[in-house]
Amino acid sequence: MGDPRLFSVLQLEESIKLVKEQLESLGTQHRDYAYLLSELSDLWLCKSRKTMQVYDNDQAIECGRQAVDAMLSTEPDPAYILGRLESLLFEKFIATGNKNDFEEAYKLIGQALKASKSHSVQWIGIQYDFNVLHLRNFKHFRNVRALDEVIESSRILVDLRNEGKSDLSMALICHIYSEALCEKAKVKGSVDELREGIAESYRALDACKSSDSEYPIIMCSLPVKVLYHYQSTQLLDILKEVMRLSQHALDTVPQDNRHRPLILLNHGLFLFHFSERVRNSDPTLSLSYLDQAITKAIEAILNTASDWNRYNLVQLLDNLSAWLGLKIKLTGDILSGQDSVEIAERALQHMPVEYQERPTVLNNLACTLDTLFEALQHTDHDKALEYLKRGIQVATSAVSESDEANSRYAERMLNLAAMHVKLCRKTADRDEFQKAKVLWLSASSCNSALPVVRVSASLKAGQSCFDVGDFETSYNMLSSAVQLLSRISPRWVPPADQQHLLSQGSGIAGLAAAAALQMERVPYEALRSLEMGRCVMSGLTMNVKDDVSELREAHPDLYKRYDSLRLSFSRGPNIADAHYLNQEKILSQVNDDLTA
Numbered sequence: 001m002g003d004p005r006l007f008s009v010l011q012l013e014e015s016i017k018l019v020k021e022q023l024e025s026l027g028t029q030h031r032d033y034a035y036l037l038s039e040l041s042d043l044w045l046c047k048s049r050k051t052m053q054v055y056d057n058d059q060a061i062e063c064g065r066q067a068v069d070a071m072l073s074t075e076p077d078p079a080y081i082l083g084r085l086e087s088l089l090f091e092k093f094i095a096t097g098n099k100n101d102f103e104e105a106y107k108l109i110g111q112a113l114k115a116s117k118s119h120s121v122q123w124i125g126i127q128y129d130f131n132v133l134h135l136r137n138f139k140h141f142r143n144v145r146a147l148d149e150v151i152e153s154s155r156i157l158v159d160l161r162n163e164g165k166s167d168l169s170m171a172l173i174c175h176i177y178s179e180a181l182c183e184k185a186k187v188k189g190s191v192d193e194l195r196e197g198i199a200e201s202y203r204a205l206d207a208c209k210s211s212d213s214e215y216p217i218i219m220c221s222l223p224v225k226v227l228y229h230y231q232s233t234q235l236l237d238i239l240k241e242v243m244r245l246s247q248h249a250l251d252t253v254p255q256d257n258r259h260r261p262l263i264l265l266n267h268g269l270f271l272f273h274f275s276e277r278v279r280n281s282d283p284t285l286s287l288s289y290l291d292q293a294i295t296k297a298i299e300a301i302l303n304t305a306s307d308w309n310r311y312n313l314v315q316l317l318d319n320l321s322a323w324l325g326l327k328i329k330l331t332g333d334i335l336s337g338q339d340s341v342e343i344a345e346r347a348l349q350h351m352p353v354e355y356q357e358r359p360t361v362l363n364n365l366a367c368t369l370d371t372l373f374e375a376l377q378h379t380d381h382d383k384a385l386e387y388l389k390r391g392i393q394v395a396t397s398a399v400s401e402s403d404e405a406n407s408r409y410a411e412r413m414l415n416l417a418a419m420h421v422k423l424c425r426k427t428a429d430r431d432e433f434q435k436a437k438v439l440w441l442s443a444s445s446c447n448s449a450l451p452v453v454r455v456s457a458s459l460k461a462g463q464s465c466f467d468v469g470d471f472e473t474s475y476n477m478l479s480s481a482v483q484l485l486s487r488i489s490p491r492w493v494p495p496a497d498q499q500h501l502l503s504q505g506s507g508i509a510g511l512a513a514a515a516a517l518q519m520e521r522v523p524y525e526a527l528r529s530l531e532m533g534r535c536v537m538s539g540l541t542m543n544v545k546d547d548v549s550e551l552r553e554a555h556p557d558l559y560k561r562y563d564s565l566r567l568s569f570s571r572g573p574n575i576a577d578a579h580y581l582n583q584e585k586i587l588s589q590v591n592d593d594l595t596a
Contacts, residue, residue: 268296410449
């Protein structure tokens with residue numbers, strides 16, 4: 001029959017008709033019936049790629065399902081038929097974001113793996129595809145166990161490749177292995193494991209040529225992984241290596257390659273990080289880097305194909321919107337802010353229903369609308385108020401659609417609370433302030449939030465409760481904030497956050513002491529709050545690594561537990577996993593061991 005990918009639409013329609021006639025003549029009990037249905041599915045798929053019609057793609061999936069249902073117990077190659085349907089469903093999931101399609105694909109590939117001979121060429125190919133799905137399972141649904149599956153099976157694939165039992169690309173194996181290692185390192189907050197993942201990515205790059213099909217994929221991901229390393233260390237040399245890799249990708253990946261838009265977007269992201277690094281020291285240079293990042297994002301949009309991955313398109317639009325929104329903050333450029341709003345709304349239109357980063361896009365849009373309010377409130381009151389009210393609507397959606405275990409959940413509540421306060425000041429509507437107060441109280445007790453965010457929320461909540469005479473709630477909020485401050489390791493708090501904590505810390509302790517006295521507590525409790533606040537401020541002001549060298553020498557295991565937990569607690573969670581929520585409790589147990 002020839003390669004159907006090379007057929008015209010008319011030839012495909014004739015081939016579909018021919019296969020249907022063969023199926024009718026064979027009957028459902030024929031040993032080739034399921035295989036022919038799978039071939040029919042391929043023909044519909046090839047047609048759908050030429051016509052871009054949803055109906056044709058749906059027919060491909062339906063025939064694939066019929067093929068799976070029609071398999072006999074004596075089917076010679078069930079893994080092939082199962083794998084073909086899995087590929088169709090996974091491709092549809094990428095296009096639509098439908099979780100049901102992913103779950104069906106995930107189940108099918110597991111069955112295909114079991115149906116193939118262990119360590120055979122077919123098994124190796126299916127295992128690699130399964131690893132790709134495992135990574136998607138983590139990235140879209142935050143299934144951390146999926147990463148362990150990828151890491152374990154990738155090691156097996158590497159061994160089989162080294163033993164000459166597989167012809168699967170070593171570059172692809174190392175790439176997927178690296179992806180899993182880096183994601184796992186981010187979950188654990190481990191710089192050492194991140195370096196291991198980056199090393200695997202360099203190994204993948206060494207294993208391929210610039211003309212290989214996997215080369216653009218690796219050049220898309222390697223600079224991003226090195227950027228994670230920069231974010232963990234803030235070392236300028238690492239950021240320069242990121243830019244070197246990114247520029248090399250721009251120079252070597254062809255203009256018409258499907259991965260080119262993502263490479264352009266990533267380059268813009270790296271320029272943005274340079275902009276952030278020099279914002280305080282050289283505002284002019286910072287703005288120049290930001291403009292270059294915006295230019296790269298626009299170039300990426302112009303290079304996208306009509307059928308480009310929708311998730312990538314949303315990511316591109318969201319980044320461009322956020323950078324334009326930042327530009328209005330830095331320059332007061334109203335047009336940039338309006339462009340940012342328009343692009344963010346376009347991103348929301350393209351966004352699959354179950355897109356996990358939707359609350360982030362909504363929050364970015366809300367922040368831009370808030371900035372437009374700030375820029376216009378003294379020159380165009382009505383327009384400014386319109387932006388603020390729209391911002392509150394969007395920010396409310398960002399909060400309501402967020403997972404409460406997400407580390408940004410409390411931050412989004414604070415953004416919304418700040419906008420309610422602004423509306424209260426503009427309209428004198430006290431209900432708006434009460435809405436802000438409820439949000440502060442919720443954010444202050446959010447276990448998934450970064451410590452700095454919880455401290456800010458506790459201060460706002462404590463102040464608002466103190467002002468209305470609710471001294472008990474105020475004292476509880478503020479005392480919790482002081483205790484939280486005492487658990488933060490200064491070396492893992494960014495300088496800007498340290499300054500923020502220093503500016504608020506003494507006020508928190510003083511207000512807590514005042515609330516204690518208003519409640520007619522014994523003076524000791526007020527004094528204790530003040531003294532604890534003073535000690536915390538001293539620790540933050542010193543901003544040096546605690547001297548735990550003696551502990552490291554005397555009790556190395558205990559030192560590792562203490563240092564790892566303190567690091568994790570200070571930096572906050574990378575994803576919403578239940579493990580982080582227990583960190584404060586575990587750290588308390590380790591502190592007890594230290595004093596035992």
